[in-house]
Amino acid sequence: MPNQRDIAASLGVTLATVSRALRNSPLVAPGTRRRIQEAAQKMGYVTNPLVATLMEHVRTGRHITDQGTIAILTASTSRDEWLSNEVNDSNYRGMRDHAERRGYGTECFYLGQPGMTTVAVDRILQARGIRAVIVADPTWPTLFRGFPWHRYAACRSAWWKRSSTGLDTVVSDHFHNLGVAFARLQRRGCERIGLCLHQTTSSRWIGAYLFHQSTLPPHRQLPVFQGPPGPHAPAAFRSWYETWKPDAILSGGMEGWLWMQETTTTPERIRFASLNRPRNSPFPGIDENSHTIGTAACDVAINHLMHNDLGLPENPREILIKGMWIE
Numbered sequence: 001m002p003n004q005r006d007i008a009a010s011l012g013v014t015l016a017t018v019s020r021a022l023r024n025s026p027l028v029a030p031g032t033r034r035r036i037q038e039a040a041q042k043m044g045y046v047t048n049p050l051v052a053t054l055m056e057h058v059r060t061g062r063h064i065t066d067q068g069t070i071a072i073l074t075a076s077t078s079r080d081e082w083l084s085n086e087v088n089d090s091n092y093r094g095m096r097d098h099a100e101r102r103g104y105g106t107e108c109f110y111l112g113q114p115g116m117t118t119v120a121v122d123r124i125l126q127a128r129g130i131r132a133v134i135v136a137d138p139t140w141p142t143l144f145r146g147f148p149w150h151r152y153a154a155c156r157s158a159w160w161k162r163s164s165t166g167l168d169t170v171v172s173d174h175f176h177n178l179g180v181a182f183a184r185l186q187r188r189g190c191e192r193i194g195l196c197l198h199q200t201t202s203s204r205w206i207g208a209y210l211f212h213q214s215t216l217p218p219h220r221q222l223p224v225f226q227g228p229p230g231p232h233a234p235a236a237f238r239s240w241y242e243t244w245k246p247d248a249i250l251s252g253g254m255e256g257w258l259w260m261q262e263t264t265t266t267p268e269r270i271r272f273a274s275l276n277r278p279r280n281s282p283f284p285g286i287d288e289n290s291h292t293i294g295t296a297a298c299d300v301a302i303n304h305l306m307h308n309d310l311g312l313p314e315n316p317r318e319i320l321i322k323g324m325w326i327e
Contacts, residue, residue, distance in 0.1 A: 094294025153304035194246035
């Protein structure tokens, strides 16, 4: 594999110039920088991220107290906004705590802030010598368009319904979790179990629900209710409820319970369970183990970094974390 000295010799420039150009340093003229980067790509040069991190510490004069930094990308505008969601908070703590155990730091980047384009994010990460990235927010799939993944050891800890981008992913096992919740309600004598979700919610819950519905006799099979956006969801729910008369409802979060309260006179008579149960909820449901999801995502990013495995994998993997039923 060629090194920076080989690139310098082939182009007749100094080793320092090659080093700066590969870091996008403004000290190198744009034309020279582009010529060096194109030559490096043609020669098959690949940056060793651990060496790059070490050299960044040397250049900036910082003490080498850890292995480097893992960037966590979110779509929020601030730390407070992102971590106000308890799933995000637990997920982040799993990443941060495990990174510290492995000798790494973490830094969050809030991509909802003004000016945080893909070009700006890449420039910041390069300037700080950050080579590992975890995409931790499902609401910003536009990051995938045009982002230079070939520079980074990356994975994601969130699942996009409409995204086909090939990052390795750590995510909750929605299919398994719904099966557990469905079986628990059946044990309580529930015979007409409905699934109520927002339209943007995971289709894997729907797939699992339809599978379990198919095992029931036809008169006990209910269609999925997917609440439309805006103020029309309660009215649509009422129509669905009065037509199908469920004796239990599974919901992605708490939306099903809110719709029940708005549209039924005796919601307490209906069994309710959440597939993503909030802490301290009065209802049973699934704890998705968000902390473990963050831990596993951190491991994936670090393993890619250690093996100099940059860019989008040819065969992306999914690691599914099973949830736990909580009474």
